[in-house]
Amino acid sequence: MELQAVLMAAGGGSRMMDLTYNTPKPLLPVGNRPLIWYPLNLLERVGFEEVIVITTKEVQKALSTDLRLKTDVKMKLDVVCIQEETDMGTADALRHIQQKIKTDILVVSCDLITDVALHEVVDLFRAHNATLSMLMSKVHEFTETVPGQKGKKKGGEQRDFVGVDVTGKRLLFMANEADLEEGLVLRKSIMRKHPRMLIKTGLLDAHLYCLKRSVVDFLVHNKSVTSIRGELVPYLVRKQFSKSLNSPNATEDSEKNQKQQDAHNNLELLSTGKDEPLLQLARERSCWNDHRGDMSEAYHGGKLRCYVHIMEEGMCYRVNTLAAYIEANRVAPKLFDDPSIHPTAVVTERSLVGSDSIIGPYCQILEKTSIKRSNVGTSTTIKEKVKIINSIIMNGVTIEEGCNIQGSVICNNAVIGRGADIKYCLVGSGQRVEPEAERTNEVIVGSDQLMEI
C-alpha cells in the first residue's frame, strides 16, 4: 500500500464560534452538503478506498446517519473517536492512531474544499522521496460582506512567510508572523546551498500533507509536538539544513545535548535506515542534479526534503472563518453538478428562484418568494412574499412571510418572524428573530453563547 489517508475532523472551529457552537464544524452545510463531504469526495475521486477519520462522537453519528454522507461516500471509513474535552492537537491525534498507520500518510483537514489535481502533490512526494509534501494556494480576497463585521478588517490573520527555491517546489523556509519577533532570520547554511530563494506571503496553507511513515514514528518518540502545522512542519523544514542530519558523525556531540540530540537523531535514523545500496548506486550514477552552481551532489546530500505544490489556479478554500464559509458557499456548488433545486423540494410556480441559488431536499417555498444567489438548506420552510438575496439558510429554518433577508447567514433551526428585515446578520442556531424586527450587521446568538469568551 502506498498511502493511507487520515482525515482530521476533530477541530472545534474556534474562529467561527458563532456558527459552530451548536453544530460541529465538519457538519456545517456548505452548498447543502456537510463540510466533511468535500475532502472525502476529493479522496474518493482520486482513488482512495479507505480513510481513517479522526473525529468526535457527534460527527461519527452523523457519518452513519446522514443521507448524503452515507450514500455518496463509497469508501470505507475507519472512524476513530476522541473526546472533545481532551483538546488534542493534530500531531497528538496522529500519535493516537499510530498503531493503524502502516505506510506513508496523507493528512487532510476536514475544512478543505479544493479541486486540486492531487497527483501534483503526491508526485513531488514520490519522485523526490520527500519526507513532507504539502499543498498551498494563492489567497483569494473575499469579496462578500461578512455579517457582524464592524468595518474592514485589515488582514487580521497572521501571515505565513514561505520560502521556496528557484524551481518553486522545494520548501526552504516556513514561519508564521507570530513567531518572528524582531525580523525574519535566515540561516547562512540555507543561503549557501540555495542562494536564490523566493519568499511568498500571500499563500494559504491547505493543510494537506503527505508525510513519511518515519515522521509518525518520530512523533511517537517526541511527545512535545502537538500540532502538525504549528510545530511539526516548521521543524521539518528547519531540519532539512541541520548539520546533524548531513554529517554522519553527529554522535560525537557533547552529552549535555544528548537528549535533544537523541530526539533529533531519531528522525535521521528513521528516515535514512532504508537507503539501500542499490538506490545509492543509482543516484550516484545518475547525471541529474536539482541545483547548479556549487560542488555538491543532488539535494546537497541531505536526506530530509520538504516540498510544496503551490496552486496558481483553481479552487482552494479552508473553511475556518466566517468569511471563508460564506465564500465557500458561493463557490462550492460549482464543484458538482447537482440540480439547483432538489427534486424533493416543493417550489410553487409563483416564486422565483434564481439560477445561482440552490435549494436543498424537503424544502417548502411558498408563493411570491424570490430567492437570489442563496443557498437554502434541508427541510426549510419559506413562507410567502419573502425576499432572500445573497444569503445562506441552513437546515430546518422557518422563515415567516414578508421577510427580507439580505447577505445573512441563518443557522440551523432558526425562526425568523414575519416581516423581519435582516441585513448582513448572523442568526445563530435555534434563535428566534421577533416579527417586524430590523437588524443590520449584527450577530444574533443566544445569551449562553456570550459566555464563551
Next chain:
Amino acid sequence: MADSDGRQIDSINHAADGDGKGHGIVRAKTEGKELTKEEKQRLRKEKKQHKKNKKDDKVPTEKEKEKEKPSVQAPSKPVTQSPTHKAAAPVPVSASASESLAAAEKPVKTKAELRAERRARQDSERTSKQGKKEGGQQSTTSKPKASPSELQPVVKRLPEHVQVDDPAALKKLAKKLERQQVPLRSDYGYKVSLFSHLHQYSRKNPPTQQISIPATVIHPSVVRLGLQYSQGIIAGSNARSVALLHAFKQVIQDYSTPPNEELSRDLVNKLSPYISFLSQCRPLSASMGNAIKYIKKEISNIPSQCKEEEAKGKLQECIDSYVNEKIILASEAISKYAIEKISNGDVILVYGCSSLVNHILCDAFEKQRKFRVIVVDSRPRLEGREALRRLVKKGIRCTYVLISALSYILPEVSKVFLGAHALLANGYVMSRVGTSQIALVAKAYNVPVLVCCETYKFCERVQTDSFVSNELDDPDDLIVTRNGKTHLENWQTVKSLGLLNLVYDVTPPDFVDLVITDLGMIPCTSVPVVLRVKNVDQ
C-alpha cells in the same frame, strides 16, 4: 564471370548452411538481375529435393515462410535500389533462408501448384507492405530487429514504439494497456515528419495523472521509478538499470503467490504491466531490456517445489549479483583497462555525463596519472555541467566548451573517451545525440576515439541510422528565455514550425577506434562475436 559464378555457387552452399540473409545482401548488392534468376532456379531445385526428403505439416511452414519473408526482405531493401528488385531479389534470399531455416516441411506438391502458391504469397506480401508504409521512408521506417544468429528461426516483429504512425499498432497498444490497467500516455505537440513514428511526450502531462493515488494496480516503487524516469531524476543508462533492479527487488519483496499459482509463472505476469507502465513513462533503454530479460529468465528458472521465501531470497540474490558483476565489477575492470590507455600529459575529451567515463577518469586521477580533461556539452540537457562538477570536485583540471566549439578545441586533444547507451550488433554505437559528431570530427583530426561500454549494454539490434529507432524528448525543453524574452513560447501556433529534441544517435564503427569492455579492449566490429559468446554461455 567465372569467379562470380564460383562465388555464387559458394554463396548458395553457404546459404544452405544458414547465412542466407547476410549473403543475400551481398548477392543482391554485387550481382545483377540475371544472377538472381539463375539463383531462383537453383534454389527451387534444391527446395524440391529438400521437400522430398522431409515430410511434415504444411501450415506451420507456410506461416513461417510468410513471416520470414518480410523480415528477410527488409534488410535487403536499403541495398536494392529499384523497386523491381524487391520482388526478385528477396525471393531467392527468403527461399534460401527458409530452406536453410525451415525445420518443418511441406508435403510434396506439383511444380505448377508451388509456383502459383509462391506468386500468390508474393502478391499478398507486396500489398501488405505497401499498405504499411505510408509516407515514410521505405528503407528506414520498417526495420525489424533482425537477429544475426541464424540458429533460431524466431521472427522479430516491429516493436510498438517505432510504429506510432500506424493506427493499427496504436490500437493494439491501447488494448494491451487497457487490459493491463496501465494508463495510456498521449503524445504531445507537432512531430517532425521524419520522426512521426516515435512517441513524443510532455513533462507537463505526467504518466501518473490517471493512476489512482494510492497506486494499487502498479506497485508504488514502480510508480516512483516511472516518475523519476519521466522527470529525468534518474538518467543515464547505468542509473536507470540499477534503479529498475532496485524497484524489482521491492516488488519481489512485496509479492505473495496467489493460491493455485506458481511463482515462476505468476511473477513474470505480474511484471508485465509494470514494464508497460515504465515504457509509457520513458522508452526502455537497451540495458534495461537486458536486465529485464535476465530477471525473467531467473524467475522462470525457479523450480516449482521451491518455497516462496526461499525463491524470493534467491531472486534478490540474483539481482544483487547481477548488479555487482555487470555494473560495479565491470566498471572496475573497464577502468583498469582504460588506465593503461591514459598516459601522462594527455588531454582527454569527454562528452556529456557518462557515469563510466567519469569513474575511469576519477580512478586514473587517483592512480596519479597527470592529464587534463575537456568536457564538451550540448543543449538542451547540458549534462556536461554535472560531469564537470564531479571531475572538478575530484581535483582534475577541466575545460568546458559547447559542442559548437569542437573543431576549435580538437587540435589540443590527444584522446576522446565516449560513453555508450548501447552497442549494436553491427558495431554501431548508440549514445547521446552529438556523440557521432564528436567521433566524426575526431576522426577528421586523427584523434583516437575510445568507447567505454559494459557488456550488459550490448544489444542484438541492428541500426545504421538515427531515424529508425530513437527517443523524442519533450520539445518544450528547447524553449529558453533570454533577456526576459521567450521567442518560442507559442511555437505550437506556428504551423510550419516543429521542435525536435532527439536523445540518441548512432556512430558508425569506422569512427570508433577501440571499445573498452569488461571482457577486454576489442574493435567495434567484434561486438557480434561477444554477443554470440554471451548467447552460447547462457
